[in-house]
Amino acid sequence: MNALKYIVVGFVFGIVLTKSEAVSWYRIYEMFQFQSFHMYGIIMVAVVTGLIGIQIIKRINVKDIKGLPIEILDKEPGSARFWIGGICFGLGWALVGACPGPIFILLGAGFLPMLLVLIGALLGTFFYGLLRNKLPH
Amino acid sequence: MDIIFQTWPWYVSGFLIGMIMLCLIYFGKSFGMSTNLSTLCSMTGIGKKLSFFDVDWKTQRWNLLVVVGAILGGFVANHFLSDPSNVDINPKTITQLLQMGIDAPKGKLLPDALFGNVIFESPKMIFILILGGVLIGFGTRYASGCTSGHAISGLSNLQIKSLKAVVGFFIGGLIMTHFVLPLLF
Numbered sequence: 001m002n003a004l005k006y007i008v009v010g011f012v013f014g015i016v017l018t019k020s021e022a023v024s025w026y027r028i029y030e031m032f033q034f035q036s037f038h039m040y041g042i043i044m045v046a047v048v049t050g051l052i053g054i055q056i057i058k059r060i061n062v063k064d065i066k067g068l069p070i071e072i073l074d075k076e077p078g079s080a081r082f083w084i085g086g087i088c089f090g091l092g093w094a095l096v097g098a099c100p101g102p103i104f105i106l107l108g109a110g111f112l113p114m115l116l117v118l119i120g121a122l123l124g125t126f127f128y129g130l131l132r133n134k135l136p137h
Numbered sequence: 138m139d140i141i142f143q144t145w146p147w148y149v150s151g152f153l154i155g156m157i158m159l160c161l162i163y164f165g166k167s168f169g170m171s172t173n174l175s176t177l178c179s180m181t182g183i184g185k186k187l188s189f190f191d192v193d194w195k196t197q198r199w200n201l202l203v204v205v206g207a208i209l210g211g212f213v214a215n216h217f218l219s220d221p222s223n224v225d226i227n228p229k230t231i232t233q234l235l236q237m238g239i240d241a242p243k244g245k246l247l248p249d250a251l252f253g254n255v256i257f258e259s260p261k262m263i264f265i266l267i268l269g270g271v272l273i274g275f276g277t278r279y280a281s282g283c284t285s286g287h288a289i290s291g292l293s294n295l296q297i298k299s300l301k302a303v304v305g306f307f308i309g310g311l312i313m314t315h316f317v318l319p320l321l322f
Contacts, residue, residue: 006202014210020150032314035227041147049155050293064165085280086305092272094313099284101170108211120270125174128278129189
């Protein structure tokens with residue numbers, strides 16, 4: 001049961017992203033050309049849903065599944081890292097039309113060339129680990 | 138049943154993605170897919186040489202299970218819940234793509250020009266896909282999050298840092314789409 005609930009959440013995530021076509025290279029291209037509202041609509045509704053949910057959790061002190069208080073951690077400190085890292089990711093996102101979630105979802109959908117993107121993404125993660133102390137954060 | 142096979146509208150999908158994030162928060166976890174890339178690196182044992190990867194990857198086992206679910210979800214959605222009429226984008230976008238030699242969607246999720254199996258014969262395309270991956274892996278770890286961690290989780294928790302990252306995603310995406318892609322294709 002413990003493991004199953006995470007698989008179920010991931011399964012729904014894979015289906016929603018495929019059926020909404022958020023995993024589609026075309027949709028990402030169209031978004032960056034400002035030629036469709038679809039992707040903006042998805043992101044906005046997801047954020048508003050999350051925002052309302054988090055406000056409810058914080059105001060009435062909702063406990064998590066184990067009965068522990070829910071703590072939502074702040075992101076790491078820094079500023080340059082968000083700009084430079086964000087721009088790097090954006091370049092990759094628009095080039096291959098996939099962010100990390102969709103890389104896995106599209107592999108499941110049977111697109112073998114995604115394997116190259118995954119290999120690249122693991123290499124990129126490794127490069128960050130290698131260069132971390134030399135980079136501005 | 139038609140509703141399932143058609144393209145899901147943005148308000149349904151956006152709501153479900155928000156609920157997925159809240160579900161993980163309720164489980165005492167957080168929504169972040171790029172962390173899995175780091176976990177996969179840690180699993181190779183590279184942490185002995187690079188302290189950044191010297192973490193107990195078993196604490197992220199739950200997130201890898203989310204990935205397993207996502208892979209299964211992608212398989213089921215693409216093979217059993219899809220319809221050949223699905224991906225249909227702005228005709229203006231299609232004309233632009235054709236000018237670059239990229240095939241129109243005609244229901245497909247991904248263009249053959251980038252993700253058809255023929256690309257394995259093209260060193261240029263292999264390089265482009267690996268390069269895209271490197272930018273994604275490097276960028277998400279540097280910015281400590283991707284679309285799920287920053288755009289969805291961070292923005293809904295009103296994090297200014299996430300807003301910076303998301304603006305960065307868009308600057309990068311706009312540069313790629315408007316200036317770099319036309320040079321590559």
